[in-house]
Amino acid sequence: MYDKTSESLKVNEARKDLFTRKGRAIDNIPPTEAALLEHSKRACYMASQCWDRCLEPSPSFSDPGAWGWERNKSKMWVPFWTSLQEASACCNELIKCGCKAQNGCRGRCKCLKAMLSCTALCKCGGECDRD
Ligand SMILES: [Zn+2]
Ligand SMILES: [Zn+2]
Structure with a gap:
């Protein structure tokens, strides 16, 4: 998914490979394992809570906050992208x-x-x- 020629089995290893050996810019490599986890949670939530229950007249949803979403300043649900800081912002060494x-x-x-x-x-x- 991250690099079809890579033999890495972990997404973070594939990212490291793209960055170190293939010379991709830090801002231009695919998301971290942490970001992929949040994305997967949102996909599960949409499938199980929304689409799977779309025929129920008034379904009750579980808290999106546990499924890769967070509330913004206007109290709207927005994606919680990752639990990590942006690498280019926190790692000057890169x-x-x-x-x-x-x-x-x-x-x-x-x-x-x-x-x-x-x-x-x-x-x-x-x-x-x-x-
Ligand atoms: Zn220089
Ligand atoms: Zn330099």
Whole structure:
């Protein structure tokens, strides 16, 4: 589902593979196991609580809060996407740049802007010279 060429059996392993070996951007890899769990809960809820009972005149529903939904400020039910923080927001260490090694890292370099050293994740391979 996440990558048809992957041999990973866990979604988080498949994500790691896409990020580290296949060079996908952190914001562009499929959802985490935690997000998949919430999505699965919502799918189960819709199937068992809504569609399965659609012929009942006044069905009583169990609390959507236990099934991947939460109330927003306007008290409307909205999807509870994940119990995890957004990776790109909480993991500065995952920043990587696309600078070419021969040009060096300067100007628009993402690592430089975040005041981090380049790593093996960067296109420059962390071998850049900054002057
Ligand atoms: Zn750079
Ligand atoms: Zn870098």
